[in-house]
Amino acid sequence: MTDVRIVGAGMTPFGDHAGRTGRELFGDAARRALEDASLPADAVDELFFSAFAGELSESQSHQGPLMASAAGVSAPATRVEAACASGGAAVRQAVTAIRAGVADVVLVGGGEKLTHLSTPDATEALSLAADERWETRIGTTFPGAYALMTRAYFDRFGADRTDLAHVAVKNHANAVDNELAQYRNEITVEDVLEAPIVSEPLGLFDSCPLTDGAAALVLASDDVVRSRNLPASVAVAGVGQASDRLSLQERDSLCETPATETAAERAYAASGIGPSDVDLAEVHDCFTIAEVLAIEGLGFAENGEGYGAARDGTTTATGSIPVNLSGGLKAKGHPVGATGVAQIAELVKLLTGGHANADAVPDATVGLAHNAGGTVASAVVTVLEVVE
C-alpha cells in the first residue's frame, strides 16, 4: 500500500476575523501549507474541502471550486461534510485518493466563518448537524444534547462538574503559548464552576467558542516525497471512520460513543499502533464531557474512568499522554470545517518540533487526532507516526 506523508501544514490564527471572507482565510492557510511543503500550487492533483455551515453563514455551498481558486489550484475539488467531523473525513478522503493512485499530491482544507452570526443564527446553523425530525424540531440543540450525556455520565459514574472543569483549565493552559489560539488566557477551576450555566450541568467554560479560521494540509505519496526529496517525516499510519445513529434517542447509551470506539479500532488496526503507543492526542472537546468520552473511546482510559484524567494530570502537558496540547476546541477555537484539519496540522508541528508546546513531548513519535460530528454520530481517528 502506498505510504502517505504529510508534507505541509498551514493555518490562519483562530478567532474573530471580522470583515474577511471564508475564501480569503482558506487562501491564507493554503498558501502557508504549500510554502511549508515547498510545492507550487500546480503540483496539487486534488482538493478536498471541509465546510459545514457555509450555506447559512455565508450563503455559499459548492465551495470546492471556490476554494480551489482561492488556493490557486486547478484540480478536481470536492466538498466533504460530516458535521464537526468534516475535516477528519476530508483528510481520510485525501489519504484514500493517494492510496488509490488517483492523486499524488492532495490539498486538504477546511474553514468556517461563524463569529459574525448572532447567537440565535449560530445556534441554528450548528443545529443542522442534529436530527431535525427528532431533536432540533423539539428544541434540542447541542449544549442541551451534551448536557443530557453529561447528566447520564454523572449519574452512572459519580463524576462531577469539578472533574470536567479540570479539562477546561488544562486546555486553556495549553493554549497560552499557541499563537494561533483564540483564547490564550489561563482560567481556574473556580472560573469554570462560577461561569454562567449554558445547559445544566454545562457552563460557559465547559463549551467551546464560535470561531473563524481555516487550516490546510498537503499530503503526498511516498513516491513524490522521494522524487522531490521533500523533508516530510510524518506519515499517516492509519485512519478510521465510523458512524452512529444521528439522534441520541436511538442510542443504547448516552455514556459511550461507539463511533469513536469503532473509528479508533479501525485506525489502530490499519496502523498496527495501539492506544498505549500513542504519545499525544488532539481530541474533539466541543464540550468538556466530550473530551472525557473521547479518551475513553480511544482507549486512553477505561469507560467511566476518563473523567479523572485531567484532574490527576494524566492528560496535562506534563502527563503520560498529553491531550489537546494545542488548547483544543475549547481554547484554540472551533471553526467547524477547519477543526479536523487543524488538529492534524497541530500534531505535525508538535511531532516535528515546530510548535510552541513541542518541548512538552520531545520524544514523541506517535500522535492521534480524534474528530467528531454531532453527538458523535460521526467520528474519524487518524494516527500519525514519525518515520525516517
Added chain:
Amino acid sequence: MTDVRIVGAGMTPFGDHAGRTGRELFGDAARRALEDASLPADAVDELFFSAFAGELSESQSHQGPLMASAAGVSAPATRVEAACASGGAAVRQAVTAIRAGVADVVLVGGGEKLTHLSTPDATEALSLAADERWETRIGTTFPGAYALMTRAYFDRFGADRTDLAHVAVKNHANAVDNELAQYRNEITVEDVLEAPIVSEPLGLFDSCPLTDGAAALVLASDDVVRSRNLPASVAVAGVGQASDRLSLQERDSLCETPATETAAERAYAASGIGPSDVDLAEVHDCFTIAEVLAIEGLGFAENGEGYGAARDGTTTATGSIPVNLSGGLKAKGHPVGATGVAQIAELVKLLTGGHANADAVPDATVGLAHNAGGTVASAVVTVLEVVE
C-alpha cells in the same frame, strides 16, 4: 488496479413526494439497490451520500449517518457535495475507496426534497451553488447565468431557440416510457417556443423542473463480484472530475465548458475509451443549452456544432448516439443530490436491458454519464462498460 463493478441500482420515482421526507425516499432507493444487488445491508463497508440543498430545504446537514440509518447500514458515512454534480462526485469517491482497498462494497446514494419549497425559497436554495460574492449578491441566479451563456453561444455560432427546443422535445419524448420520470408527456417545438420566458432567451421548457427523489447504487470490487458470484456485468471503466472558476465572470469564454472537457479527457484516458466508442450518454441538461455544451465538451460534436444534434436526429433515440434516453433532467426531473447517481442507474438499466428504452440501444456496450455543478464549475464524467 481493482476493477469496480456496479452490482445494484435503485431509484424512487422522480416527481412530487409531498409528505415524505428525504430519509424515507433514500431508504426506498437504497433498499431497491441492495435487493437488485442481492446483498444484505451489512455487506456495505462505506456510504457516500450526495446532498445539495438539505440545509435550506429540510434544515438538515450531517446526512451521512442519517442516511446510513435509513438504509439500515452501519458503516462510515460521508456526505459529498459539488452542487448539482454532487452525485457524480459521490460515485467517484466510491470508486476511489474500492480501488484503494478501503472498502469492498460501497453504497452510493443521493437525494433531495425540493417541491415543497416556494419558488423564491427554491431559487435561494439553488443559488447557493453560484458565487455569493460575485453572482448571487447582485441578483444572478442560474436561469440568468445560463441565459448569458446561451446569448453568447447564439451570438458566436448562429444557433437559435428552435435548435434548443429540439433538445427539450427529444428529452420529453424519451421520458414517455420511463415510469420513474416526472414528466411523461410529449411536447412540440411550438410548445417550447411559446412557453413563458424564464430568462431571455430561455423559456420554461428550456429549464428542468424542481423534483423530489432519491437514487442509490451498490458498487463492489471484482473480488466481491467473483466470491459472491454476483451477476454484475457493468464495470466502471473510468471516472474523471474537474473544476473551473465558480463565477462566470472569471471564465475566458461563456461558450465552452473546460471542466467538462477536462473531466472527459480524464475519464477517457482512464478507460481507454474515446468519444466515438460511446454508445449512449446521460448528460446534465439542467437547461437545453447545457446539453449542447455538454455534448461538445464530451467530444460528441465539435465546438459550435452541437446545437444541431437534437434537431438533426444525432442524439435522438434512433440517432447514432442517443443522449438522455431517460428523459434527462428536463423530463425525468432533477432532485439535485440524486441526479448524478440516477444517471448511472439509468445507464446500467439501459445497458443491461432492464429499461423501457433499452430496445433503442440493443447492442450498446459503453455508456457515459456527465454530471455538472453550477455553470459547470464542477464536472464529473463516468464511463461504464459492459464486461464478461
